[in-house]
Amino acid sequence: MTAAVQLRNISKSFGETQTLRDVSLAIRPGEFMSLVGPSGCGKSTLLRILAGLAPQSGGTISIDGTGIDHLPPSARDIAMVFQSYALYPHMTVRQNIATPLRMRRLPAPARLPGIGRLWPGQRSKHNGIDQAVIDAARLVEIEPMLDRRPAALSGGQRQRVALARAIVRHPRVFLMDEPLSNLDARLRVTMRAEIAALHRRLGATFVYVTHDQVEAMTMSDRVAVMMDGEIVQCASPAQLYGNPRDLRVARFIGSPEIATISSDELIAENGGFAPVLPRDPVTVAFRPEAVLLSPAADHLEIPATLERIEQLGPELLVFLRLGSGTRLSARAAAGRIPLSAEGQSLSAWLPARGFMLFDANGRRLDAPHIREFADAG
Amino acid sequence: MPADLTQSVSISRAPRRLGAILSPRIAYGLAAPSVLLLVLTVMAPIMMMILLSFTSYKFGETGIEWIGIGNYAQLFGDRTFRRALWNTFAYVLMVAPASVLLGLFLAVLIDGLSKGQRFYRLIFFLPVTATVVAMAMVWKYLLHGTIGPFNLLLQSLGLPSLDVFGGRDLALAGLAAINIWSLAGFNMVLFAAGLTAVPEDLYEAAAMDGMDSKFDRFLNVTLPLLGPVTMFVIVTSTITAFKVFDTVAVITHGGPRGATDVLLYTTYLEGFSYFRMGSAAAMTVVFLAIMMVFAWIQARVLDRKVHYR
CATH class of the missing domain: 2.40.50.140 (Nucleic acid-binding proteins)
Known part of the structure; x- marks a missing residue:
């Protein structure tokens, strides 16, 4: 289930501007790795490249030693939680969480909206999906809200739905793009602890992008500090605080x-x-x-x-x-x-x-x- | 249970007072001008027309006689009116679905372009800005049975010529085609606006969730999110199609042999050619009733079923 992620010499340029320069990073199996840095440092771009949502200009990515550069996002066995949650507004919570499984397990006619259920011979698959959805919802404690639409949920609840949608297919790697930045301060602290607990429970590899150094320091096994498209230092939170290798890191970490x-x-x-x-x-x-x-x-x-x-x-x-x-x-x-x-x-x-x-x-x-x-x- | 789960989103429905409390006299006084205008310009003419529909009033006559539902009874026995009603429904059934689908198709197609979006939108929107009467003349010429370029083209390809507006079979469809041509551009603009409102990260989430083909993403993300726009477009297109008049008046005059007789054109003839205002008013009431049904559908379904937030 857990996987090592290896980024080698990733670079990315948009026209003239170079957003990422030769970024290399080895993430250990089951590790909680945070990418932290000021806005515009390229951390979100790196995450999107890892997810397959944007192609890199150079360099390679591999998971457990196998190159994944040629694979579309869905084939990389990676789940992603977006900053805006990106829940489908027209679906209930249940349907939202089920979507990744529906797309993977059901044949095309059976996943047509509405009439898909009528397609024969899919009963056991449907039942399997229903059970997986309930399990995932239980894990993030949103089971009572399965039949609501996202619009009827609070920010924290939507966040949980987004997490459940990522959990439900048991991916090898979780990517999170500033998942807590739309929550209020108190809830952010709660969710911080819950995501860390979720990581321990699932044991999967997490890559977590944030601009908030407190988030990165409190949750991660290791933190990669990014500045101007480069990883300046990648170390444990204690190391970063006590032994920064660069003045920018020293300034960024600690308040x-x-x-x-x-x-x-x-x-x-x-x-x-x-x-x-x-x-x-x-x-x-x-x-x-x-x-x-x-x-x-x-x-x-x-x-x-x-x-x-x-x-x-x-x-x-x-x-x-x-x-x-x-x-x-x-x-x-x-x-x-x-x-x-x-x-x-x-x-x-x-x-x-x-x-x-x-x-x-x-x-x-x-x-x-x-x-x-x-x-x- | 964590704290954030216990608090659900509550949407306050209670009216909120924004300003000072006014005395009723001032409030009614302030509302009076708009109420007066509304009554004078909308309510009164409709009431007059409804009253008129129960009389045998003929334009230019001094006398007026109350005949109850006589006009309506006569209408539904009248073959011409029933044919007009049937033609109108057939026309709407051709125009509304085709213009909605074509509009959606064009909008999605243009949205996928990396260059020239503006140019193509402009091109397809042009028919909307053109005067229908003028364009009807052009279409009449284009599709003319003997001198029309369309038929010359068919002939040069060795195909039999089509006299679109000359025969009963194709006349209504020909009119429908003109309306689809002009309405699709308008619908395209509405759909294009709807498409830009679909957040980009939903497509990214869809890609992560395994919707690899464009068709999957269209079916599972784009189309449902276009729901409100689609409903609006369907209703407005239907109403527009129901109101067809100018092309009939310019090109076919209801012919050949009543094949393109539609509701508004028949009403127009009844009132302003035969001067039977009473029965023309009754026809208008029927037309209004049909319009009301669509307005009601729009108000109900639109607000309840397809809005997600």
Whole structure:
């Protein structure tokens, strides 16, 4: 049932513009893989190519080692859930879910709308389909709504119908194109958990496209971050957060956004940073939880101005501004820090080691050439 | 059960007040001009005509006599009227289905083009914009039994010539063909509008669901989603076909030997050639009654059966 999906050097261009450049991705059997990136990064295009809805300009796709490039969408054993759900408005929920099976199992005359049921010799097939529809509906808990039309359902219920329509034929690979983006925030959290649970229950390979990094981080085994038609980094959520290989990834993953300060500015604010930073100008990045508002060991103080505080209940997000206008955010436990007026001057303590460094092209510097060693050498 | 399942979509049917509450006097005062216009221009003429249909009024006579249902009794005994009624139904049965199917066919065909959609739509829409009387003259010439290019073509191919409007067999069909020709373009535009309203991702979902052939997708997605448009097109085409008059008046005058006598033309002759206004009014009432049936079907079926949202 589960299948490995292999994308090799996929490229796609629409006329002059190149949407995908040499994208390669190996998805393991049963994996929940998210494609995440800002809008226009090519993630939906990649999914549509995988589904067979659009041809690639170059490269190959294989499932379990077999090339599927020549196959039409229906023959790829792939199901897709669309952002708009794409339910057939004239069919009941039951008919919607049954459609993929009707098209596959019944001969042409028997699937004519309305009169198809009269075609002889299909009773057992019809019964099989009816049972499969009920099973799929039960799995996503929409059994009571089988005889309604999509127009009479709420957004979340339509989403479930779309899922059931994908589940019903037990495909090897599920593709989901921003399936939660039309739902309200509360429902999105619920459905997030349910889709993740569904993935565990079905054990099938999921490829999930989203622009929402929280969705990608919470649901996936691995996340492929796409920027400008390329996969910048593909790793587990924890890896992406803690060990981004590219400044764009570091900025895209995590909220509030990672703070970036040029090494020159940092040294100007506190000379103590000079020995721990490389000689060449680099970008230093601090996650909000690395920024402290009280003195601590191995941390260096810099002056800042309070810009804004966001109360999140158990914790606070404190937004600061440095003298040159560079922004910095800190995560602090609520009630611990007596802060009041905006524009108030205060000090922030930044770690003197263990920060992330990126070069001028935004690439991560693995072993920073610390000035101490350079001077010593 | 998750929270989103318990809340169903409720469509409020209660009227919503948008503005301030007006006193009845002002409200009726504001409605009065349109009510007056409606009565003067629509209701009153219809009432007059219905009243007239119960009299023996002849145009130009000073006296007027109430004869009850005499006109109607006479109508249904009248061979000419029954023939006109029959001809009209036969005409509608030819024009309505053919123009709807041809319109749908053209719309789907043009929708599948990658280039020149606009051009072809324009070409097929041209007959709609042309004056029917002028085009009828052209058709009369084209299909003329001896000098018409259509017959010259047949003759040059060694086929027997067809005198379309000269014989009883083909005259009505010939008129129907002209109406189909002009109506199909109009229906095509309506279907084309309906086609653009079908969301593209439904076709993608259909492709994923195994509808590989275009025919499957047409039957399972396009056609059902065109339901509302189709119903509208069928009803308007039927009504238009029922109202056939100008081609009959210009080309055949109801002939040959009554083969193209239709309801409106007979009514016209009765009222404005023989000046029997009473019986012409009765015919018009019959015509109106038939129209009402279609209007009713349109209102009921259209709103109930084929709208999905």
